[in-house]
Amino acid sequence: AQSVSQHNHHVILSEAASLELGCNYSYGGTVNLFWYVQYPGQHLQLLLKYFSGDPLVKGIKGFEAEFIKSKFSFNLRKPSVQWSDTAEYFCAVVGGSQGNLIFGKGTKLSVKP
Amino acid sequence: EPEVTQTPSHQVTQMGQEVILRCVPISNHLYFYWYRQILGQKVEFLVSFYNNEISEKSEIFDDQFSVERPDGSNFTLKIRSTKLEDSAMYFCASRPLAGNPKGEQYFGPGTRLTVT
Numbered sequence: 001a002q003s004v005s006q007h008n009h010h011v012i013l014s015e016a017a018s019l020e021l022g023c024n025y026s027y028g029g030t031v032n033l034f035w036y037v038q039y040p041g042q043h044l045q046l047l048l049k050y051f052s053g054d055p056l057v058k059g060i061k062g063f064e065a066e067f068i069k070s071k072f073s074f075n076l077r078k079p080s081v082q083w084s085d086t087a088e089y090f091c092a093v094v095g096g097s098q099g100n101l102i103f104g105k106g107t108k109l110s111v112k113p
Numbered sequence: 114e115p116e117v118t119q120t121p122s123h124q125v126t127q128m129g130q131e132v133i134l135r136c137v138p139i140s141n142h143l144y145f146y147w148y149r150q151i152l153g154q155k156v157e158f159l160v161s162f163y164n165n166e167i168s169e170k171s172e173i174f175d176d177q178f179s180v181e182r183p184d185g186s187n188f189t190l191k192i193r194s195t196k197l198e199d200s201a202m203y204f205c206a207s208r209p210l211a212g213n214p215k216g217e218q219y220f221g222p223g224t225r226l227t228v229t
Contacts, residue, residue, distance in 0.1 A: 044220035103156040
């Protein structure tokens with residue numbers, strides 16, 4: 001069965017630092033990948049998604065992710081984080097024929113002003 | 114912008130009681146989902162619902178759970194006899210595209226269920 005691993009539990013950065021959050025999935029066939037963000041007290045929001053085509057995907061708020069099939073990875077990046085990026089970030093993959101998502105454990109990002 | 118809503122935001126119940134968690138998906142969406150997140154753990158898929166029936170469910174979704182779309186707008190999750198381990202945040206989600214598993218899901222804010 002498909003699974004998703006996020007290796008960083010809690011990342012603490014200063015403003016303007018660069019960010020990379022790791023995500024690996026287990027199944028090597030066709031995958032549809034997502035990054036969701038949950039700001040404190042808010043619901044899950046889509047940051048970006050990969051279905052096919054260009055493996056470098058750009059999302060909202062300056063985030064991007066790179067799909068590397070050979071590494072089963074879909075890491076999230078941002079060149080310069082802001083205090084407002086403080087949130088929990090979830091990587092997810094479509095796990096079933098009905099589109100249900102399989103999530104990683106999430107990475108909590110704290111950005112110090 | 115349309116959004117998925119959930120009520121209540123927090124529900125406290127005693128073990129053995131029945132609870133109903135309510136969701137109003139986005140109006141033109143066709144697929145509906147329930148997920149849960151036990152504190153400190155992953156968001157886990159419970160069930161998907163399409164065309165007025167369950168289309169897929171996880172092994173978590175046992176006979177204690179049921180879902181319903183009673184009136185064309187609400188989508189409910191019922192837990193018949195709650196257990197302590199049912200304490201979690203429950204998220205509803207909906208998706209607009211029929212027959213396409215790739216579509217983005219839109220999540221509600223969640224209901225925090227506390228079983229005492």
